[in-house]
Amino acid sequence: MPFRRVAAALAAAILLPAMAQGAGFAHSEHFIVFAPDLDLAKTVAANAEQYRTEIAAEWFGEAMKKGTARAIIQVSLSADYNSGVTAHADHPERDYQQVWIDGPREYVLGPLLRHELVHVLCASRFAGSPLPIWLEEGIAASYDHPASVARRRHAMAQGAASGDLPRASQIVALCGSHPIGAENYRAAASLAEHLFELGGGDRTRFLAFAVETRDLGAAKALARSYGLRSLGDLQQSWEAWCRDRARETEQVRAESVEQPVEPAPQRAPAAVTSPRAALPAMTVLTR
Numbered sequence: 001m002p003f004r005r006v007a008a009a010l011a012a013a014i015l016l017p018a019m020a021q022g023a024g025f026a027h028s029e030h031f032i033v034f035a036p037d038l039d040l041a042k043t044v045a046a047n048a049e050q051y052r053t054e055i056a057a058e059w060f061g062e063a064m065k066k067g068t069a070r071a072i073i074q075v076s077l078s079a080d081y082n083s084g085v086t087a088h089a090d091h092p093e094r095d096y097q098q099v100w101i102d103g104p105r106e107y108v109l110g111p112l113l114r115h116e117l118v119h120v121l122c123a124s125r126f127a128g129s130p131l132p133i134w135l136e137e138g139i140a141a142s143y144d145h146p147a148s149v150a151r152r153r154h155a156m157a158q159g160a161a162s163g164d165l166p167r168a169s170q171i172v173a174l175c176g177s178h179p180i181g182a183e184n185y186r187a188a189a190s191l192a193e194h195l196f197e198l199g200g201g202d203r204t205r206f207l208a209f210a211v212e213t214r215d216l217g218a219a220k221a222l223a224r225s226y227g228l229r230s231l232g233d234l235q236q237s238w239e240a241w242c243r244d245r246a247r248e249t250e251q252v253r254a255e256s257v258e259q260p261v262e263p264a265p266q267r268a269p270a271a272v273t274s275p276r277a278a279l280p281a282m283t284v285l286t287r
């Protein structure tokens with residue numbers, strides 16, 4: 001959709017309220033950004049272009065087509081909280097995804113932006129035939145802040161130690177692209193990280209597994225890609241991996257002095273209120 005059209009469509013829903021709050025506005029080739037100040041908006045737009053290129057190269061081995069994987073990004077700053085939401089375009093004439101990121105400056109410029117851009121790129125790359133949501137979240141979660149990853153590993157290690165780890169069969173059954181909730185998100189990210197490492201950190205292999213899971217189902221894909229004969233094998237392998245991570249995650253947690261920020265996927269970002277209310281029903285992904 002031409003930028004002029006998008007800007008016009010946004011004026012009533014986003015731009016005017018944003019201007020009223022003194023927000024910054026910037027745009028680049030693929031992104032339109034609203035942020036609390038101009039410098040932040042410009043930096044987010046520049047970073048988004050860079051991450052768009054990097055993520056495509058890292059996971060797809062090629063650049064995204066020019067003019068695809070575009071997004072309108074609404075940025076809010078919070079000192080002790082982080083959250084991101086990507087709403088896939090649900091209309092053929094609306095080719096901009098909607099992204100909301102809310103957190104400390106370091107997070108919105110880096111991990112949160114990268115995470116949500118994975119959803120933007122996947123929405124474009126796999127349009128009409130999306131990857132299973134738990135695997136898409138697994139890819140996105142690989143860009144989470146190290147402190148968030150450490151907290152997640154610690155929680156999963158505790159779950160494994162106490163026998164409270166979720167059932168892998170429930171996680172791989174997650175489908176569609178609806179919000180999956182905080183606990184499922186943590187488990188999906190952990191399970192995906194385990195499989196990623198099981199495959200030697202090979203992104204091509206992991207992505208092929210994701211596509212096979214979508215096309216053939218998890219059981220066949222696990223056998224073909226990772227030699228796991230059943231979901232029971234996956235459960236055992238995952239539990240052992242989580243327990244092994246306990247010691248190293250304690251080390252990372254001890255070294256982390258950052259204040260924030262536990263993802264709280266169910267909270268709607270504050271900035272969402274106006275623009276989101278003005279948009280029709282959309283498919284929403286949350287982290």
Ligand SMILES: [Zn+2]
Pocket residue numbers: 115119137140285286287
């Ligand atoms: Zn996500």
